[in-house]
Amino acid sequence: MNHTETIEREQQSLFQTYKRLPVVIDRAEGCRIIDVDGNVYLDFLGGIAVNALGHSHPRVVEAVTYQARRYMHVSNFFYQEPQVKLAEQLKGISGYDRVFFSNSGAEAIEAAMKLARRHGSRNGVYDIVGFTGGFHGRTYAPLSIMDKPLYKEGMGPFLPNTMVLPYNDIDAFESRVDEHTCAVVLEFLQGEGGIAEASSDFVDAIVAARERYGFLLIADEVQAGIGRTGDFFAYEQYGIRPDIVVVAKSMGGGMPLGAVLATDAVASLFDRGMHGTTYGGNAVACAAGSVVVQEVMDGLLEHVRSIGAYLHSALELLARTYPQRVAGVRGRGCMQGLVLHEEAAPVVAALLERRVIANATAGNVVRIVPPYIITRDDVDAFVAAMEDVLRG
Ligand SMILES: Cc1ncc(COP(=O)(O)O)c(C=O)c1O
Known part of the structure; x- marks a missing residue:
């Protein structure tokens, strides 16, 4: 499987209804997606709020x-x-x-x-x-x-x-x-x-x-x-x-x-x-x-609450550190948004360059809907990448 070839074949054969990320998937495990070139991405989009237990649990x-x-x-x-x-x-x-x-x-x-x-x-x-x-x-x-x-x-x-x-x-x-x-x-x-x-x-x-x-x-x-x-x-x-x-x-x-x-x-x-x-x-x-x-009922719900609180305070710290770029943080658990003073799409593209996946919604919001199984290390990695982008 070849990255460029798959993209070209997609463009010739499928309805062009989706704005796809330039990533050709090889496989995905837990909170990570691996592309055909072996790059590993931290997935904080989770198949658009789908992969609650991560990929291929x-x-x-x-x-x-x-x-x-x-x-x-x-x-x-x-x-x-x-x-x-x-x-x-x-x-x-x-x-x-x-x-x-x-x-x-x-x-x-x-x-x-x-x-x-x-x-x-x-x-x-x-x-x-x-x-x-x-x-x-x-x-x-x-x-x-x-x-x-x-x-x-x-x-x-x-x-x-x-x-x-x-x-x-x-x-x-x-x-x-x-x-x-x-x-x-x-x-x-x-x-x-x-x-x-x-x-x-x-x-x-x-x-x-x-x-x-x-x-x-x-x-x-x-x-x-x-x-x-x-x-x-x-x-x-x-x-x-x-x-x-x-x-x-x-x-x-x-x-x-x-x-x-x-x-x-x-x-x-x-x-x-x-x-x-x-x-x-x-x-x-x-x-x-x-x-x-x-x-979810056997303990994951509690984990979503605690990891969500951890993520929320880390995002709030980002908001306080970069007030000229971040307007605030919304949501809870594994459904949060970083509200920017600017378009979110370029920020999300810069995250992708750092091998981190999130998505832009409502114009200025970075939507963060990771699998429920994320760890503190995953949150730290996500926040570090986000900080690197915000620092500019
Ligand atoms: C709140 C909400 N309702 C309904 C839908 C539609 O779901 P589906 O894409 O599975 O048809 C979505 C999809 O994003 C959604 O977020």
């Missing part, structure tokens, strides 16, 4: 291999133990009654929005609300409640009865949400939006409006969920309970897997045959998911 590999040998895909015409096991794990942790499995975050959000419309259709109520800075996926339903012009340009019209309101703006929310609203979709900690947190007043206002109007509150935990923030779900910080919780990314341990968690009452809005997918709940993906969820 031995227990995930074992579970996937075991399941692949038994069977990989049989379709949802059949009862499958790996699905049932993972659903029971998620129920036990979350207290929700039922789980629907999808292949991705977008599909799970799509399912949640369909549930919301079913909920509202009983009273002729159809409006679904999203917020600025939110990211929910690239299919039409999620895009309809997002404000990203690049992702929507020339692709409309989008779903009717959808709107995007300003994040954390209580007045705007209260003036637009009413008895016509069937759902509000919220990232309690926005990932792509720049690791931006919902204020507790804002969440209280949403919950008060839910009581008044009876809409469903859908928590998009695709990026923040499954322990990434140090809580199993980011919404736990607010002491409230969403009606629907959507997860994906970290749960699959690198396999494509998403899920919708809901109460019996909400889950029963779908009758048999009303919703489904060929691959959703794929046995191999669920086998990987079971390992991830178990590892």
Whole structure:
């Protein structure tokens, strides 16, 4: 495998939809990615907040291999133990009654929005609300409640009865949400939006409006969920309970897997045959998911909290040392952002030259979403590289 040749062949054969890093992967282990020239990179992007247990975690590999040998895909015409096991794990942790499995975050959000419309259709109520800075996926339903012009340009019209309101703006929310609203979709900690947190007043206002109007509150935990923030779900910080919780990314341990968690009452809005997918709940993906969820509950959550606090204070020290370049630090656990006074993309490119991988989001934020298994040495290496870049 040759670095330049692979890049050239990619450019000739694939849709040019991705801005790829100039790295051709050979393999990846733990928190490290190794390219075809033998360069080793410290991975603080983790497959965009996916590889919670790092790359090719031995227990995930074992579970996937075991399941692949038994069977990989049989379709949802059949009862499958790996699905049932993972659903029971998620129920036990979350207290929700039922789980629907999808292949991705977008599909799970799509399912949640369909549930919301079913909920509202009983009273002729159809409006679904999203917020600025939110990211929910690239299919039409999620895009309809997002404000990203690049992702929507020339692709409309989008779903009717959808709107995007300003994040954390209580007045705007209260003036637009009413008895016509069937759902509000919220990232309690926005990932792509720049690791931006919902204020507790804002969440209280949403919950008060839910009581008044009876809409469903859908928590998009695709990026923040499954322990990434140090809580199993980011919404736990607010002491409230969403009606629907959507997860994906970290749960699959690198396999494509998403899920919708809901109460019996909400889950029963779908009758048999009303919703489904060929691959959703794929046995191999669920086998990987079971390992991830178990590892998170068997001590990793505490580690995310403590390593997250360590990372946070190191980043804050950087912010204090380079106030002319760093505006602040946001987020917690393994989901943090270094907010710059400048574009983040050149900083991220300079990190890559130092063999450290992170990513730029929301223009001026370096998004730091490493595997949960990072050590203090990994954090020190990341921060040293960042400091080297900031020093200029
Ligand atoms: C919060 C959030 N929701 C939904 C999605 C969509 O997930 P997927 O890319 O698996 O469709 C993402 C992906 O980045 C996300 O961060």
